[in-house]
Amino acid sequence: MINISQKADCCGCTACKEYCPKQCISLQPDNEGYLYPIVDTTTCIDCGLCEKVCPVLNKNSATEAIAVYAAKNNNEEVREQSSSGGIFSLLALQTLAEGGVVFGVRFDEEWKVVTHYCETPEELKVFRGSKYVQSNTNGMFTQAQTFLKxxxxxxxxxxPCQIKGLKLFLRKEYENLLTVEVICHGAPSPKVWEKHLQAIAEKSGIGGEPMSKTFSDIRFRDKRKGWKAFSCVYTPCQEGKKTQASTFLEDPFMRIFLADINLRPSCYSCAAKSGRSGCDIALADFWAIGMVAPELDDDRGMSLALIYTEKGMKAYPHTKTITQEVPYEKATQWNGGFKEVLTVPQERAKFFEGIDSCTDIHEHILNSLPRPKVQKKESKWKQWLRKWHLKK
Ligand SMILES: Cc1cc2nc3c(=O)[nH]c(=O)nc-3n(C[C@H](O)[C@H](O)[C@H](O)COP(=O)(O)OP(=O)(O)OC[C@H]3O[C@@H](n4cnc5c(N)ncnc54)[C@H](O)[C@@H]3O)c2cc1C
Ligand code: SF4
Ligand code: SF4
Ligand code: SF4
Incomplete structure (x- = not known):
């Protein structure tokens, strides 16, 4: 049976819980706010099936992409609402147009981050844009299987780890399944997210309200200041209350995420990144576009699309995009999401130890960030970003 002795050995995908024939696995949060499986040993029959579907126990070797594209959606409105070039929406709309179902990540009523599904283009909007928090996939692998069957x-x-978990859970290939992974730097903690939101609510003058009545909109990737200098924007429900907006270089939640401190333990030695999830298509931000194909870069969002399978190639929306083939090595420059192994920062343990006792999570974050020298070394692409803005 599944037995997590090292936290790094579980990415929280939920495949084991969903697959267990005796329903004796529950997922419970640890003190950092990440979910881990707990087995009820009194009902477990020791069948070992949970181990067969675990993406950490069943690592694949890497596969190479068959095509690598720089791409942007021709629909400017959709691109503006998307994190990168808006390619996810085109793939999703195509599936919906064929009577299909799209699974993606949205906020729930309390601004928690969850995986869910939609069946109409209207419902699809909530999946647009990255939510930099680990999503809860509870029940969604089983739901996807029901639709597939x-x-x-x-x-x-x-x-990538969710895609790998789904594929192991399904136990067979389905011709009617298209899997799309987002290239992943790592998954921030839902607990830190909750505390950060409460602090933002207080700054907006709406502290103490139930979370469902605080914000009318939250965006991690608002492009009004540009795609490369994206902002996190928190819009309060009540008129007259202050909207909080700051670039990713200022937003405390983004700073602790990008300093690699607020990541799940499994993310430092990821079992599924870089062509190992079995996905059909992987989507990322094409941060190096200014150097690889500057004529395409308008600072409104550019996707990097990696096609891994013939099915992915068939689904790729060539006619609705501006697409240019690019070399993999150049395309993945400046992008932390492609690093399979990250060093666990020395500040991580202290940061998580203090999240319950601190009185101000934002102050705690600022005190936990590495000294500037380390930051400078760790964020080469941010230096390039500043230079890029100076050149404009
Ligand atoms: C936690 C996380 C880390 C990332 N790290 C990197 C990185 O290091 N480098 C990089 O280039 N790109 C990274 N991305 C991907 C990038 O931010 C965009 O999501 C991707 O380029 C797709 O953009 P789009 O414009 O095509 O579509 P969008 O409309 O922006 O697509 C949104 C897609 O992201 C999915 N999604 C949103 N939030 C989550 C979540 N919490 N968990 C799982 N899926 C989610 C939605 O289901 C949908 O498929 C990351 C995304 C997430 C969620
Ligand atoms: S060994 Fe079988 S019964 Fe026990 S937890 Fe795993 S899947 Fe469930
Ligand atoms: S990685 Fe997924 S399948 Fe493996 S133990 Fe964790 S939740 Fe279960
Ligand atoms: S870095 Fe790997 S383990 Fe962490 S969330 Fe991303 S895909 Fe999963």
Whole structure:
């Protein structure tokens, strides 16, 4: 049976819980706010099936992409609402147009981050844009399987470990399944997210309200200041209350995420990144576009699309995009999401130890960030970003 002795050995995908024939696995949060499986040994029959579907226990070797594209959606409105070039929406709309179902990540009523599904273009909007928090996939692998068995087309999107978990859970290939992973730097803690949101609510003058009545909109990747200098924007429900907006270089939640401190333990030695999830298509930000194809870069968002399978190639929306083939090595420059192994920062343990006792999570974050020298060394692409803005 699943037995997590090292936290790094579980990415929280939920495949084991969903697959267990005795329903004796529950997922419970640890003190950092990440979910881990707990087995009820009194009902476990020791069948070992949970181990067969675990993406950490069943690592694949890496596969190479068959095509690598720089791409942007021709629909400017959709691109503006998307994190990168808006390619996810085109793939999803195509699935919906064929009577299919799209699984993606959205906020729930309390601004928690969850995986869910939609069946209409109107519902699809909530999946647009990255939410930099680990999503709870509870029940969604089983739900996807039900649609697949009924013959519906399914597009399932998520982090590489979620895609790998889904594929192991399904135990067979489905012709009607298209899997789309987002290239993943790592998954921030839902608990830190909750505390950060409470602090933002207080700054907006709406502290103490239930979370469902605080914000009308939250965006991690608002492009009003540009795609490369994206902002996190928190819009309060109540009129007259202050909208909080700051670039990713100022937002405390983004700073502790990008300093690699607020990441799940499994993210430092990821079992599914870089062509190992079995996905059909991987989507990323094409941060190096200014050097690889500057004529395409308008600072409104550019995707990097890696196509891994013939099915992915068939689904790729060539006619609705501006697409240019690019070399993999150049395309993945400046992008932390492609690093399979990250060093655990020395500040991580202290940061998580203090998240319950601190009185101000933002102050705690600022006190936990590495000294500037380390930051400078760790964020080469941010230096390039500043230079890029100076050149404009
Ligand atoms: C936690 C996380 C880390 C990332 N790290 C990197 C990185 O290091 N480098 C990089 O280039 N790109 C990274 N990305 C991917 C990038 O931010 C965009 O999501 C991707 O380029 C798709 O953009 P788009 O414009 O095509 O579509 P969008 O409309 O922006 O697509 C949104 C897609 O992201 C999915 N999604 C949103 N939030 C989550 C979540 N919490 N978990 C799983 N899936 C989610 C949605 O289901 C949908 O498929 C990351 C995304 C996430 C969620
Ligand atoms: S060994 Fe079988 S019964 Fe026990 S937890 Fe795993 S899947 Fe469930
Ligand atoms: S990685 Fe997924 S399948 Fe493996 S133990 Fe964790 S939740 Fe279960
Ligand atoms: S870095 Fe790897 S383990 Fe962490 S969320 Fe991303 S895909 Fe999962």
């Amino acid at each position: 009924a013959g519906r087309k399914v597009l399932f999107s998520g982090t």
